Amino acid sequence: MPRGPDELRALVEDYLDELELTPALGALAEPMRHALGGKRVRPVLCLASGEAVGADVESILPAAAAVELVHSFSLVHDDLPALDDDVERRGRPSVWAAHGEATAILAGDALLAEALRLALSYPGPEVARELVSATLAMIGGQQLDLTEGWKDLETLHGLKTGALFSASVLCGLWAAELPEAQHPPWRAFAAELGLLFQIVDDILDGDGYVREFGPEESRRLADGAGERARRRLAALDADTAALSEIVAGLVARTS
Amino acid sequence: MPRGPDELRALVEDYLDELELTPALGALAEPMRHALGGKRVRPVLCLASGEAVGADVESILPAAAAVELVHSFSLVHDDLPALDDDVERRGRPSVWAAHGEATAILAGDALLAEALRLALSYPGPEVARELVSATLAMIGGQQLDLTEGWKDLETLHGLKTGALFSASVLCGLWAAELPEAQHPPWRAFAAELGLLFQIVDDILDGDGYVREFGPEESRRLADGAGERARRRLAALDADTAALSEIVAGLVARTS
Numbered sequence: 001m002p003r004g005p006d007e008l009r010a011l012v013e014d015y016l017d018e019l020e021l022t023p024a025l026g027a028l029a030e031p032m033r034h035a036l037g038g039k040r041v042r043p044v045l046c047l048a049s050g051e052a053v054g055a056d057v058e059s060i061l062p063a064a065a066a067v068e069l070v071h072s073f074s075l076v077h078d079d080l081p082a083l084d085d086d087v088e089r090r091g092r093p094s095v096w097a098a099h100g101e102a103t104a105i106l107a108g109d110a111l112l113a114e115a116l117r118l119a120l121s122y123p124g125p126e127v128a129r130e131l132v133s134a135t136l137a138m139i140g141g142q143q144l145d146l147t148e149g150w151k152d153l154e155t156l157h158g159l160k161t162g163a164l165f166s167a168s169v170l171c172g173l174w175a176a177e178l179p180e181a182q183h184p185p186w187r188a189f190a191a192e193l194g195l196l197f198q199i200v201d202d203i204l205d206g207d208g209y210v211r212e213f214g215p216e217e218s219r220r221l222a223d224g225a226g227e228r229a230r231r232r233l234a235a236l237d238a239d240t241a242a243l244s245e246i247v248a249g250l251v252a253r254t255s
Numbered sequence: 256m257p258r259g260p261d262e263l264r265a266l267v268e269d270y271l272d273e274l275e276l277t278p279a280l281g282a283l284a285e286p287m288r289h290a291l292g293g294k295r296v297r298p299v300l301c302l303a304s305g306e307a308v309g310a311d312v313e314s315i316l317p318a319a320a321a322v323e324l325v326h327s328f329s330l331v332h333d334d335l336p337a338l339d340d341d342v343e344r345r346g347r348p349s350v351w352a353a354h355g356e357a358t359a360i361l362a363g364d365a366l367l368a369e370a371l372r373l374a375l376s377y378p379g380p381e382v383a384r385e386l387v388s389a390t391l392a393m394i395g396g397q398q399l400d401l402t403e404g405w406k407d408l409e410t411l412h413g414l415k416t417g418a419l420f421s422a423s424v425l426c427g428l429w430a431a432e433l434p435e436a437q438h439p440p441w442r443a444f445a446a447e448l449g450l451l452f453q454i455v456d457d458i459l460d461g462d463g464y465v466r467e468f469g470p471e472e473s474r475r476l477a478d479g480a481g482e483r484a485r486r487r488l489a490a491l492d493a494d495t496a497a498l499s500e501i502v503a504g505l506v507a508r509t510s
Binding site: 117142 | 280369
């Protein structure tokens, strides 16, 4: 019987706790582990996607961890003084505030490289390709945000958040060796999910969509994305119980 | 007839000039191209290695460019105020001095991700694995240097310089699809070459080896590494004319 999101989250936590970082990284291990906090939304989504198409969840764990490391890399660099200048992250000092800027820059670099090492532990290059493509979009989105050169919020969010959300699903499918011809409806599902996640984020933070559309319209947009995600999911020939729970959780989340 | 180093360098320059960066990177393209100056030592070494084992040099260009992008990534981040605080690189403003710190951090990230995209353009994951492994060593070396936690110069240089030098050779071999069983003598050659490069660098800059061993002993160590590299090369069953020229160039270089 497939596992629910909480059980998948526990598996991710254990895997990340026990993950052996590349020995050559030496003293960077501590700031890297410091950076690896969080709700595990993306790796759980990755595991649930792989399991939905019949893979043994253990075989998806490296891909799931790789997605989480890319997410952590982006947060470590975004928090730097030159970017968002955040001294706190998840109620603790951000990596640069705790370990200094130089170490935070290198720890971010190392998280990205280590993510790729995990993605490249599969026989084929597909998981890594998917992850690199999302990483490039995410970095481009960050630069767009920095220069305020963006025209519409959806494009910006598509790059900054949507790309790695989609990659979470797709990396799970590649790791599960689902033939590429069956990917398109999954990509459509993943895109709605990324949108849902970002709008709810903006509702909780009171920025982005809320500033542009107001709180009620933002809620309506979030529910619309959630509804489309559910419909996309129902149309898939897969065991999507855990994924349905994830969608419901993202619609209803309050933190 | 195999090409000499100058011809290979011209091929790399053309390829990098015409390289289409990922469109989503948007305004990062300019600082990334700014970062891509240099002597092309590593990509030329990559091409010469691939050609030495019989590959069509065109097929090695993406791997060669990937190595150069990783090198550029490391320089862009090393130059940042929090690390080496260099305002100049190769007689021009460093990326952060020209484009600001935030953009330099993101441009460095993008160079690393784009390098992996190129390395992943091959059918198998081997080129990318080799490159990621070297990148991790390099980042670890940078942290070791930062904290001055290193015990001997050879270990530090092995991480900071040697790993990517070796990867330049090995990525050329993987891209050329040379069977792995034939790699070990090439790795031994690449290790000597990396050592040679670094000692000569220290002689030209008056630091590192020179500070530890003095100028005469450093020259003797460099010539020893050059001699061992030449002997390693002579023992290889490959057309190593261009590589011999590269070794001679590295022994004799004055800039």
